[in-house]
Amino acid sequence: MATGDTIIISGQNSLSADELAAALALKDACDAAERLDLKLGYGAAEPATATYPAVLLARAGQRLVGYCSLDGDATTAEMCGMVHPDWRRHRLGMRLFEAARASFKGAGGGQLFAVCEDGSASGRAFLRMLAAQRASSEHRMVWRGASLTPTALDDQSRAFIVARARPEDYQPLAAALARAFDHTEERLLADLTSASATATEQVYAARLDGAIIGGFRLSRMPDSTGIYAFGIDPAQQRKGWGRRMLARACALAQQNAENPEQRSNQRVTLEVDTDNAPATALYRASGFEIITTYGYYVFSPTLLATGLNLDVGDGADKG
Numbered sequence: 565m566a567t568g569d570t571i572i573i574s575g576q577n578s579l580s581a582d583e584l585a586a587a588l589a590l591k592d593a594c595d596a597a598e599r600l601d602l603k604l605g606y607g608a609a610e611p612a613t614a615t616y617p618a619v620l621l622a623r624a625g626q627r628l629v630g631y632c633s634l635d636g637d638a639t640t641a642e643m644c645g646m647v648h649p650d651w652r653r654h655r656l657g658m659r660l661f662e663a664a665r666a667s668f669k670g671a672g673g674g675q676l677f678a679v680c681e682d683g684s685a686s687g688r689a690f691l692r693m694l695a696a697q698r699a700s701s702e703h704r705m706v707w708r709g710a711s712l713t714p715t716a717l718d719d720q721s722r723a724f725i726v727a728r729a730r731p732e733d734y735q736p737l738a739a740a741l742a743r744a745f746d747h748t749e750e751r752l753l754a755d756l757t758s759a760s761a762t763a764t765e766q767v768y769a770a771r772l773d774g775a776i777i778g779g780f781r782l783s784r785m786p787d788s789t790g791i792y793a794f795g796i797d798p799a800q801q802r803k804g805w806g807r808r809m810l811a812r813a814c815a816l817a818q819q820n821a822e823n824p825e826q827r828s829n830q831r832v833t834l835e836v837d838t839d840n841a842p843a844t845a846l847y848r849a850s851g852f853e854i855i856t857t858y859g860y861y862v863f864s865p866t867l868l869a870t871g872l873n874l875d876v877g878d879g880a881d882k883g
């Protein structure tokens with residue numbers, strides 16, 4: 565790198581097609597350097613109402629050399645950042661962190677998590693320097709398609725139907741998922757309502773003899789479709805409905821690529837808590853494989869409130 569280059573950091577809610585291509589190319593370079601699968605966001609779900617930037621771009625001239633995403637709502641966000649391998653150890657990561665922290669806190673945000681893969685020696689060292697503490701861990705799993713047999717998909721013997729949720733389904737679906745995840749119904753209802761207003765999100769409900777017993781959300785990302793909030797009401801668990809719902813979710817996710825040419829080979833992923841053995845077993849039995857493990861880290865309240873004292877000294881604009 566040319567160390568004298570001026571770095572400009574700008575915060576944005578969404579990415580142009582060129583910016584998205586540059587962010588994906590930067591991710592490829594960072595993934596390749598340490599054999600990672602970085603968990604980044606690529607813009608706000610609802611740009612019009614976002615209170616802090618969803619992405620921060622660090623440019624040296626025209627070149628994108630660093631990137632940080634803030635993915636969340638008004639109170640909580642997940643942050644993940646990357647710096648091109650040629651530009652590391654020049655405080656760019658710290659400046660991106662500081663710009664993201666200041667934007668989030670300035671917008672009244674409360675809890676900030678950093679996501680870092682276990683395989684990222686650089687990311688873990690960086691978070692150690694920030695004295696971040698690991699709060700939880702999730703496996704990312706990718707579907708290999710192996711166990712999606714015709715029987716799993718075609719068995720019509722019970723009145724088990726998976727279909728796009730309609731507005732009147734949100735309340736019973738939120739109630740079923742609240743029981744499955746031990747979350748509040750209000751929070752799940754808010755999540756479902758916000759997802760239903762987002763072009764890249766689709767909410768599905770599973771019905772048994774007409775009653776909603778579970779559901780999930782499909783989230784279309786540039787390089788894959790994710791299955792999220794996948795849950796079956798505890799009263800209906802261990803009866804095979806989760807396995808069937810997963811088979812449907814995979815088939816739907818595979819068809820969910822934005823670009824028609826990608827359909828049928830769309831990558832299907834999900835994330836599961838590392839201590840959730842029953843769900844992990846179901847996913848494995850249905851053809852999913854663990855490809856990486858993410859740690860979720862928290863920062864001290866003091867660091868979150870006051871930030872890093874950076875002596876940038878090179879004319880950086882920390883918009």
Ligand SMILES: CC(C)(COP(=O)(O)OP(=O)(O)OC[C@H]1O[C@@H](n2cnc3c(N)ncnc32)[C@H](O)[C@@H]1OP(=O)(O)O)[C@@H](O)C(=O)NCCC(=O)NCCS
Binds near residue numbers: 602652654656687
């Ligand atoms: C993590 C990452 C963004 C850091 O970017 P960076 O611009 O190189 O980081 P900085 O120069 O601001 O580093 C600040 C400090 O973090 C620590 N650090 C960063 N990378 C390190 C490494 N590879 N080994 C040891 N310490 C490291 C050091 O204390 C460093 O200060 P120093 O260089 O004066 O010793 C970058 O390495 C990266 O893109 N890694 C892959 C993506 C990733 O894992 N992201 C998750 C981040 S939460």
